[in-house]
Amino acid sequence: MAVYTDVTDEALFAFLGQYDLGAVLSFKGIAEGVENSNFLLHCQSGYFILTLYEKRVNPADLPFFIGLMEHLAARSLSCPLPVKRRDGRSLGTLAGRPAAIVTFLDGVSVRKPDARHCGETGRALAQMHLAGHDFGLTRPNRLSLKHWPKLFAASRAHADEVSPGLAREIAAELAFLQRHWPSDLPQGVIHADLFPDNVFFIGEKLSGLIDFYFACNDSLAYDLAICLNAWCFEPDGAYNVTKGRAMLQGYQSLRPLDAQERRALPVLARGAALRFLLTRLYDWLNVPPGALVRPKNPLEYLGKLRFHQSIDQSGEYGLES
Amino acid sequence: MAVYTDVTDEALFAFLGQYDLGAVLSFKGIAEGVENSNFLLHCQSGYFILTLYEKRVNPADLPFFIGLMEHLAARSLSCPLPVKRRDGRSLGTLAGRPAAIVTFLDGVSVRKPDARHCGETGRALAQMHLAGHDFGLTRPNRLSLKHWPKLFAASRAHADEVSPGLAREIAAELAFLQRHWPSDLPQGVIHADLFPDNVFFIGEKLSGLIDFYFACNDSLAYDLAICLNAWCFEPDGAYNVTKGRAMLQGYQSLRPLDAQERRALPVLARGAALRFLLTRLYDWLNVPPGALVRPKNPLEYLGKLRFHQSIDQSGEYGLES
Numbered sequence: 001m002a003v004y005t006d007v008t009d010e011a012l013f014a015f016l017g018q019y020d021l022g023a024v025l026s027f028k029g030i031a032e033g034v035e036n037s038n039f040l041l042h043c044q045s046g047y048f049i050l051t052l053y054e055k056r057v058n059p060a061d062l063p064f065f066i067g068l069m070e071h072l073a074a075r076s077l078s079c080p081l082p083v084k085r086r087d088g089r090s091l092g093t094l095a096g097r098p099a100a101i102v103t104f105l106d107g108v109s110v111r112k113p114d115a116r117h118c119g120e121t122g123r124a125l126a127q128m129h130l131a132g133h134d135f136g137l138t139r140p141n142r143l144s145l146k147h148w149p150k151l152f153a154a155s156r157a158h159a160d161e162v163s164p165g166l167a168r169e170i171a172a173e174l175a176f177l178q179r180h181w182p183s184d185l186p187q188g189v190i191h192a193d194l195f196p197d198n199v200f201f202i203g204e205k206l207s208g209l210i211d212f213y214f215a216c217n218d219s220l221a222y223d224l225a226i227c228l229n230a231w232c233f234e235p236d237g238a239y240n241v242t243k244g245r246a247m248l249q250g251y252q253s254l255r256p257l258d259a260q261e262r263r264a265l266p267v268l269a270r271g272a273a274l275r276f277l278l279t280r281l282y283d284w285l286n287v288p289p290g291a292l293v294r295p296k297n298p299l300e301y302l303g304k305l306r307f308h309q310s311i312d313q314s315g316e317y318g319l320e321s
Numbered sequence: 322m323a324v325y326t327d328v329t330d331e332a333l334f335a336f337l338g339q340y341d342l343g344a345v346l347s348f349k350g351i352a353e354g355v356e357n358s359n360f361l362l363h364c365q366s367g368y369f370i371l372t373l374y375e376k377r378v379n380p381a382d383l384p385f386f387i388g389l390m391e392h393l394a395a396r397s398l399s400c401p402l403p404v405k406r407r408d409g410r411s412l413g414t415l416a417g418r419p420a421a422i423v424t425f426l427d428g429v430s431v432r433k434p435d436a437r438h439c440g441e442t443g444r445a446l447a448q449m450h451l452a453g454h455d456f457g458l459t460r461p462n463r464l465s466l467k468h469w470p471k472l473f474a475a476s477r478a479h480a481d482e483v484s485p486g487l488a489r490e491i492a493a494e495l496a497f498l499q500r501h502w503p504s505d506l507p508q509g510v511i512h513a514d515l516f517p518d519n520v521f522f523i524g525e526k527l528s529g530l531i532d533f534y535f536a537c538n539d540s541l542a543y544d545l546a547i548c549l550n551a552w553c554f555e556p557d558g559a560y561n562v563t564k565g566r567a568m569l570q571g572y573q574s575l576r577p578l579d580a581q582e583r584r585a586l587p588v589l590a591r592g593a594a595l596r597f598l599l600t601r602l603y604d605w606l607n608v609p610p611g612a613l614v615r616p617k618n619p620l621e622y623l624g625k626l627r628f629h630q631s632i633d634q635s636g637e638y639g640l641e642s
Contacts, residue, residue: 008432008433009429009431009432009433010433023523023524024429024523025427025428025429025523026425026427026428026429026521027429028351028352028353028361029351029352029353030349030350030351030352030361031349031350031351031352032349032350040349040351040361042427104347106346106347106363107346107347108330108345108346108347108348110330111329111330112329112330112331200347202344202345202346203344
């Protein structure tokens with residue numbers, strides 16, 4: 001969470017001149033989103049979020065992300081809706097960066113999700129998968145199986161400094177996943193980063209999903225495996241099967257998994273754990289000087305990976321037969 | 322600007338249970354205020370700012386700060402109004418820190434103030450000085466002349482690393498100010514930190530003052546000298562007499578300076594420059610490891626100090642005779 005870019009009044013007013021939002025009443029940097037700079041914008045016409053896309057977002061991907069939010073919102077998924085400028089476009093430039101304004105979404109992300117939150121999240125994930133079905137644009141997953149070896153190579157030499165034996169353990173897992181990764185599961189648009197930070201609730205009820213900047217095309221069940229990792233483990237590292245069951249039930253209430261997806265769940269969960277282990281390991285070893293964001297501990301995901309390695313069949317996740 | 326303290330949902334909901342604000346709709350850390358953690362809070366009853374007072378604020382001073390905002394708001398100065406809990410108190414505890422909720426104040430702080438902004442600010446400062454006249458609590462200025470030697474002693478040994486000869490220059494100025502500081506000017510409650518960050522505008526019109534956490538009792542004209550330093554210099558270090566004149570006229574439209582105050586203006590401006598030079602020098606030399614806030618350059622205030630040393634009479638600031 002950070003505000004990276006300073007925006008001058010003049011630049012802001014010039015940018016907002018392209019919209020019909022009324023006078024600016026307030027403008028504050030907010031501590032939300034790791035990848036981009038976000039500002040809360042209060043105009044006469046309401047509250048909005050202004051996002052400046054920083055280096056880690058490829059500008060060529062922005063039409064996919066913006067278009068996806070428009071597509072999903074039009075299909076009643078609660079997510080930020082990009083606001084169009086007078087010229088009909090949703091993307092502009094501010095302070096030298098691509099920038100967009102989206103509607104302000106009420107809700108609070110939960111730090112300690114309970115089973116009900118997991119159930120609601122599973123259901124919303126399935127809703128997103130169904131709503132994304134007829135989205136016209138595609139974006140490859142740049143953090144998929146075939147990218148993991150390169151990602152690993154960038155950290156391998158220093159991996160054992162984080163945990164002795166880690167390089168060998170990752171190499172073995174990578175070899176396993178390359179042999180066993182399922183290639184013929186149902187595909188579609190996945191969120192790919194639906195952590196508790198990115199799901200808003202008002203009270204017990206889910207109010208919306210945010211941060212679609214990792215969204216891409218991949219196996220739908222892989223997205224669910226990412227969520228099981230992100231939502232259903234306790235702080236002590238234990239898998240909470242009650243939460244897992246709630247999430248799987250919530251998902252299947254809208255989109256039942258097919259037999260192949262059910263069978264693949266343990267290997268998908270291993271892959272999802274390895275993907276976050278690898279990116280966190282890289283970030284851990286490459287903290288830029290003066291960084292405002294403390295990297296997340298990669299070893300949390302090593303623990304999750306080891307848990308999934310011990311799973312014999314999908315029922316152990318709480319998946320009903 | 323920073324969010325220092327993490328607030329869990331449970332702690333937040335327990336804290337809000339003491340208020341009558343309705344359900345929480347949104348809660349976001351905002352990048353505002355250097356000293357404290359600030360959150361934007363959207364409840365059914367409206368938008369608010371939740372502040373957690375961090376280490377640099379002395380809890381014993383909070384009744385003064387909170388009481389002052391209540392006092393000033395009751396006298397029509399536009400500033401955040403502390404929200405009372407059901408038990409009638411305005412101060413509570415959250416995440417182990419003193420915490421208060423204030424009303425959300427619309428407006429945007431200007432990065433490059435023009436003469437009109439300076440005039441409005443001068444006028445609002447005078448309004449604050451008049452409205453504070455009958456405030457019942459007092460708080461000594463802990464960054465006044467008598468505290469500067471100790472503050473200087475804490476940086477003296479390393480001052481020349483920032484600029485060669487700096488230690489000698491500060492010592493000479495301190496000796497001058499100790500001989501010439503006026504002791505009998507009109508006193509009252511001063512803001513003591515009314516930088517452009519702390520003044521909100523909607524368009525050209527001032528919408529309110531914020532951040533009263535340096536407020537204290539001292540010479541009223543010293544507060545005006547702080548503002549001349551903070552608002553009326555150009556980025557290249559030049560004093561802009563048009564802005565100075567606008568600020569002084571704005572101030573005097575509500576509270577004309579008396580003859581002593583007018584005469585004292587150059588020495589007050591030197592003192593105000595030295596005060597910020599000393600605190601910035603200390604912060605520059607003592608950046609805590611892992612700090613999220615980059616310290617401000619102390620040499621900006623050395624330049625201002627040298628300008629004031631060259632002033633023969635108050636008319637050079639734009640003060641009309």
